[in-house]
Amino acid sequence: MSGRVVQAVVFLGAIASCTGVIDGDAPNTPPGDPPADPPGTPPKDPPRPLLPAGAWPAPAMRRLTQIQYKNSIRDLLGVTDPLMSLEADPVILNGFANMGSSDVTTSPFGVYQYDEAALDAAAMIFGDATKKRALVGCDPAGPVASDPCVAKYLAAFGRRAWRRPLTPDEVTRYQMGMAARTDLGDSWKLLEMATAALLESPNFLYLVEAGEPDPANPARRRLTDYEVAARLSYLIWDTTPDLALLDAAARGDLRTDAGLKTQVDRLVAHRNARTAITAFLIEWLDIHTDELVKDRKVFPLFNTSIAGAMNIEATRRLADMVFDRDVDFVTQLLQGRETFINRYLTKLYGLPDTAAPPPPTANFVPYTFPADGPRSGFLTSAAFLATKARPAETSPTLRGIFIRERMLCQVIPPPPPDVDTSFPPSMPGVVETNRQRLERHRTSPSCAGCHSLMDPLGFGLEEFDGIGSHRMMEAGKPVDASGELDGAAFKDARGLMAVLRADKRTSACVTRQLYRYALGRMEDTFEGGRMPDLTGDWNSSGNRFKALINNLTQSESFRFVMEVK
């Protein structure tokens, strides 16, 4: 098993200099004896399914993302129109906001915003006699410190807000805190204050995953039942657990494989999952059409309506792939032809106007691209192609980086110091294709190492322009969309997608991306070593995305953590 550990280190290695062997998931690791353990190697693994000591990285304390915060307030209080402005999500780290959220320190301004938001949300309930009674469920009477109604509400609402039962000490603390402020008014006012406090507490704002001792294995900690519930809910619904999930946690259901699966299936079947999982895919695939800036002189077709249509197409297509078709996700991604278009997109896709309903409706209708056409899979959709391009043209480099980093889970180092990273301009009076310009670029040894990994992949998409329209010509010359991936040659986008589909690293990378998103952090080397098991199980179940969610949530890494230091 130690060979796996060593491999794992290789898996995570960046393409350090872009000159040596590159590998994300080492699909073709030669068989043979594993190398000898280097000094300091931990003891041999205990037999599966137990992971060895040190295998569970310390959990990442995630702050709720903006959308998670808003969804949670909606589900806790029914407040759907947030008045609050909220500290912006931190930087998108490794492609995901929730990973940045496990790294950010909330600023003083952010604390102020949470304070205002919690007060606003509580005021919207407690300013309304019907709503406050419905929330509290009883009429407070007598001193708050000894009022059973107050204690009952704090316990009930606190359990929902903090995603776990409050300890008796915590309930008492809140009652005492209320009793200290009787100057503010009656018990209702104090309940309003306590409600806001529960929503401003770090126990609400952060997902704390400290775990508890695992009686079966002192070397690791298992997540508490409630921590598992929160992990599940924020993964599959992007919001706080509902009562049914909290009750399942209370019963200990989530500790059994079958009980866990029952809840996962229930969550996946709910419409919240459709929204949340699609949002994950959009984030992973970096579809941010709202940020699209295109040069209208070059792309007169482009406008905000088209950008919006691209986004809807992408969202519907991804949801359809996962929730309606639920067939091989990797194939759909790279070779699927089924999508949805509206009148804005017909022109862009070079289709007759009649392919979609006439204006003024912008309704979408299902559409299947022809089997012998240039489009092959989601990666040839307009939203994908347009967001991986520059304002006035395509960028084989950007598209190539994306495929390396987000589809194959490799890392391309940033350009070395003191190189001009702007796209090389053409010589005066010379009209060149992107390929010709980039070829000149690659004559520089300091650029060539990395660019030879990126550009030849991106060339495969050169038959689509900067907004994703198909093109035969570029700069007055026929488009040459040939390229190669680590020696596997292709001649166009269809060929590129076929090469990616045949590469084991692609499905392994999908696994990895969902894993990272679910845990809010990068996998460490040891987990990387276990990833092939997860991917293998997924592959053998036909790469259905719902199956991946099930496999992941059943995995030990999802349910166990290491003790924090």
Added chain:
Amino acid sequence: MAVSKFALPRRTFLRGVGGTLGLPILDAMLNGNGTALAAGAPLPKRLGVFFWGLGNRPLQWRPAGTGPDWALSEELAPLANVKSYVSVVSGLEIKGYAKGHHEGRAGSLTGGYSPMPAENGAYGSPAGPSIDQIAARAWTGKTPFSSVEIGISESGPGRKVVGSTAWRGPGRSYIPAEFSPRGLFNRLFAFKSPDGAKQLGMKKGILDLVTKDAAALRPRLGSKDRARLDGHLDGFRDLERSLDFSGVQCNVSVAAPTDSTGILTKEPLEERNKQMADILAMALSCDLTRSFTYQWSNMQAYTIYWQLGINDNHHTLTHDDRGTNFQFENVNKVTIFIMTQFAYLLERLKATPEGAGNLLDNSCIYATSEHGNASSHSLTEIPALICGKAGGALKAGVHYVSPKESTAKALLTCMRAVGLTVPSYGSDNNTVTDDIGALRA
């Protein structure tokens, strides 16, 4: 003087309740000469940072002449009314880092960059705190708000990039800017509830509870998360401090602003700039804070200057894909526009009397950007303006041509001018221990 330009109907506005302390620095509190508080303490000094994205056109920026004898350049012309308060530092560099927006911003704001490991997939960040946060820390407790972060253009540099000017330290401990004039006004001057006392009591009651929650949570966390929680606790303390100061009276002579709804392709930049500058002048005048950042636009900003009839965003202008120079004229126009807006802020401070002088007399405001020529991601000729007289510590109104010194040296000058004790500043090849003597009075 342009006082009348800003004269607004005065009305007394009580920030919070029950206070008796009179602010702004009322005449009653000053000594006979208006140079210090009656108790003998000198007038407070302020430190601000004005940041805009994407640099300038260095040849159109650098003024002719040096020392006190210099003429405003094309891009600096809008500063004519405050020229005697503005020192231009030319020739500054950020040394030893790759040429990129992130390195540039870190260098221009903090004199040091700390890269992320490549596996991390993220950009690096400043290697240490920005000068406004060093000031904020040193002056904690003196004012209700340690610092105020203002933003004008919201247009992003993209969602993978933190758009922030105030950095409390390395990593991701930044403070985002407030883009809503109404939000800033409320935070500084007002309680939403008509019953301020009750609102204040609620907030204090909540803070008491959540501070205890955090204390109980702390031992369960690992060291990294504990540090993050401590940062959150700092925020609780900041909030509490602002509540404790709630008795402070401030004669708020600016009306509560209304936020214009603007889409990102048509941001109400000039209007928001005026609103924010007015609020800031009021807040400084009332001594609600002494440290601020004023982020005109993000690093690598996508701001569209529709007011100038330019359709491409600022970042695109500087990196024109077609390899021609025809957009550089637009970069020049944008820089002049930004300096016009900055001039409004400086003039506003200059028009706010304080003691025998004005707010600008008692401030050091450092204006900079992440690049010189952003087109090549240049880390030379970083623009730097040191504005104000810092209570007499700065000569003001000179053009200093630096022999290719690090930006850290100019940043240090501003900090020392407002009386901060900072032995050295910057990181790596940018570390400096000396400030720019030629700028000091």
